[in-house]
Each structure stands twice: as C-alpha cells, then as structure tokens.
Amino acid sequence: MTSVQVRELQAAAVIGDGIAGLSGVTKRYGAVRALDGLSLTLRRGEVLALLGPNGAGKSTAIRCLLGLIAPTSGTVRVFGQDPREPAARARIGAMLQVARIPEVLKVREHLDLFRSYYPSPLPMAEIVRIAKLEGIEGKEFGKLSGGQKQRVLFGLAIAGDPDLIFLDEPTVGMDIEARRGLWEQIRVLAERGKTVLLTTHYLEEADALAHRVVVIDKGKVISEGTPAEIKSQAAGTTGRRIRCHTRLSDEFLWALETVSAVARQGSVVTVTATAAEAVLREMLLADGTVANLEVTSPALEDAFLELTKGKG
C-alpha cells in the first residue's frame, strides 16, 4: 500500500460514518501552526458548534473543509472526496465572514446568481421564506441593515439546497428576535437531514442549537461533547454553585469537602463545590434555616472560559 492509500484509510477510519471531516490536519503559516493535527468529523443531520477563542483556528478549519486552503499535512474529505471537486462543492453552502459584497446588486439578483451555480437549487420563493427576506428582495444589498445583510448571506448559503452548510459567526449584527429566527431555521435544516457546522461567539447560541460542541484552541481539540457534557466537564474542575440564605459561617463552609469558593452578597451565600450534593447535605443538617436554595451548573460560557483558561 502506498503512503497515500494508508493516509486515505486513516482518514476514512477517523471520519468514519461522517459525511465530512478533517483527519490529522496541520496548517502552518511560517512558524505559526494555525491547525495542529486537528481531527473533526461531521455527521449527517447534526449541528456541530466549533468554539474557541480568537485565533484558535476555527476559520482556518472551515476554510480547509471548504477547500479554500490546502492543509500542510493531513487529509480533508467532504462527501468522500476532495472539497475542491465541483461535485463536492455542489452539496456545500457557506456563510463566511465577508467585509463587503457587491452593494448595488439587489437581493433577488444575488440569489438568482447563486441559484444558477447549483444543479438543483431551492426555488426562489423558498429561499426568501426560509431566510426571511420577504419585502426586501427588490432592495440593493448596500441599503440593508446589518441583520438583513446577514440574512441575505444565509440565503446565499442555502440557495443550492446543500447537504452541508458552514456558518461562520452567522448571527453577528442581528437583534435577539432575528437571531432566534435564524436558530429556528438552522434547527429545521438539521431536521431535514442537513449537516450544519457553526462557529459563534455567542455561547448561548451553541447551547441552544448544537448537538455537539467541539472546543478548539491553538489548532487542537481541547474538548468535545454535547453542550451538557462540556458543562459537566467544566463542573468537574470548578464545581456547581449553591446559593442560599444561611446562618453558617465562612469557616464552616470552607471546611466542607471539595468547596473551592465561598462568596457573600449581603445575606446571600454562594458556595462552589464539585461534590455539591454532599456539601448541601452537610449544610442542611447543620442549619435548619437554609432558605431560597438554588443549585446551578456553570453556564456554557463559564465552562468555555474554564476550558480555554491558561491555554490561550
């Protein structure tokens, strides 16, 4: 077997039942490794969120998957082929971060052009409905608001009815209502068996949408799982928060097992502990007056900060 064949087989093993993926991809720019042996698999019908601090390699990973840049080493496969193949591109839609798109063309004209690139595009009316472009089809792109522009770019990404959709920071510049509207459309895409890869700065967005979250930093995967798993991983290191009114002293609380923080705001105490159940049991035994009890897991945001802390 040639080394190329071996690499192909390794890629097939890593990407497995996925429809697309990266296998051991390294991308070097001079001395900088934007991606460092990154492997990533996209499965049919899932929404995968790629999270990471700025410069983690999110956009580089997407650009490799789109065949816009070639990896220094490793393999990229999309629908079993090189992403630069027209047959692969015909099944991909992409919403990238773009500074400017031709502003004097009307929304309908942009959509018409992108539809023509694909063998079986969505009907124009369908794109307008899904991307919520009703009433602005006849407007020039440059005259739209930030959120409307993002919706047009989303419309271009779905114009070809692709099976795999890349969304790089799709809701930047959208108000909450528009953002939730787009989330709904992304869920509908996944229900129709489409695969979505999403990068975002809004962790709430990953939490609300993603079946799976991959956290990367410095071009490497540092954590992977469902949003709940990512949160519990972080909870494993930082713990959950117990908030209540209590007469117990700080000394008593600090002495309990696994307690990592005790904070007071007026009469409210917040205790952080990994073994939250055991700590709570002790607290209830020692103080019959505990009131307004609340136990919370860290938000995805805290989990994310915890995971990337000190590594960036």
Next chain:
Amino acid sequence: MASVAAVPELAPVGNVGRIFVKETKYEFVKLMRTRSFSASVIGFPVMFYLLFGVANKHAYSDNVHIAKYMLGGYAVFGLVGAALFGIGVGLAMERASGWLEVKRASPMPPQAYLAAKCASAVAFGLIIVSILTTLGIALGGVSLSLREFAMMLGLTVVGAIAFASMGLLLALVIPANAAPGIVNLIYLPMSFLSGLWVPIYMLPKWLQAVAPVLPTYHLVQLMLSVFGYQQRSVSLLSHWVGLGGFTMLTLGASWLIFNRSQQNA
C-alpha cells in the same frame, strides 16, 4: 470507505452556459450601477475627446484630420480604462473583502468569474468607442466608413481582452486599498507616452523612444491604421506582436502568481 455517503448522480454544478450568462449579466449591471465606475470610465474619455478632439474639428496636419486621429487615441484611452479599472480595481476589491472567497467556496466555475469580468470590459469598451464615434461624426466633422467603424469595434474587443489580462495581473499584485491610485499612476502616464492624448509625433523625440515598450502604443497604432494614420516607419505586424506578446506575458505572470499564492494559502 463504504460508509462514506455516496455522491448522487447529477451534474456537478448548474448549467455552465447559464452560469456564464448570469455571471456576465450581473457583473455588467453591477458596474453600470456603480456610478463612481461607469461615470468616470465613460465620462473622462468623452470629456477629453470633446476638449481635444472635437475642438479640432477644422484642424488638419499633413492630410491627417486631427479630430479623427484623436478618435483613435481616445477610443484606446477609454477601452483601456474600462478594462484596468473594471478588472484591476474591481477584482482587487472583491479579493480583499472576502467576496471572492464566498464565490470560490460555491460551485461557480472560476472561469465564469473571469470571463464575466472580461466580457464586461469588452462591453464597456464597445459602449465608449460607440459614444466617441457618434460625437466625432456629429460634432467633430469626422467622416468614417462603416468598414472603418466595424474594424474599430473589432480592435476594441481585441484591446479590451489584452488589457483585461493586465487588469488581472494588477489585481493579483497590488493591495486593494491602494488599487485605484496605483492603476491611475500606471494608466495616465502610459496613455500620455503612447500618444493617446497628443499625437505621438508631437511628443519630444526622446519621449517617443519610450513608446514601443508600452502596450497602449501598439494598440493605438493598430487603431490608427484603420484610418491610415499609423506611423509609416513601423510595420503593423510588429504592433500585433507587441500587443500579443504583452498579453501572453501578463497572462503567464498572472498564472504563476496565482499558483504561488494558492500554494502558500
């Protein structure tokens, strides 16, 4: 391997002919609606021709009708401007803004993108030359046979393609934010030194010596040969070789630079 999703049996991209047509249509519409482009690439040659060509309605020099001679010069000036600004500046901007990347990520054939830019440059060239010719006939007392006009249009197509390749090269090498300035710094002196504004034989001898290395000089001599106004001392073949060689050179350089940037990407 069997688990990898099978590719369905369909044409890999949309109808290629239709993509070329739509890409060209929207490129042209975009340039037309971009007033800063359309008004200046059409307006400047028209204004200059009115000032320096039509105004010489009654001027003759050795059987050369100056208004007709300048029609050849400003036709070349206009079509070269449309190609250099439309492609050189347009493509540089679309590359820098990330729009080209969005298009490259789609199944659009890259040739369609380049062909649309080139066809739009040709269309603008034909429009500019037609307007200048109309002005020359209507206001400048220029007499032109239908055959001469047809040959001018033919040379406009050839010239637009040659300078489209120069626009492509510029778009690949110059930074987008400096593109309009740099293109002007090349375009304006090159036009002057090639005799597009002032008949070449009126320039100082030492300046005339520069002309043969400029592609615009070869194109304007070919354009003037339609009227029999070219420099008699130089063969037409050498102008075809000069223009053709320049086109090959810029296309080859563009290809090399593009491939190198792909490898480094």
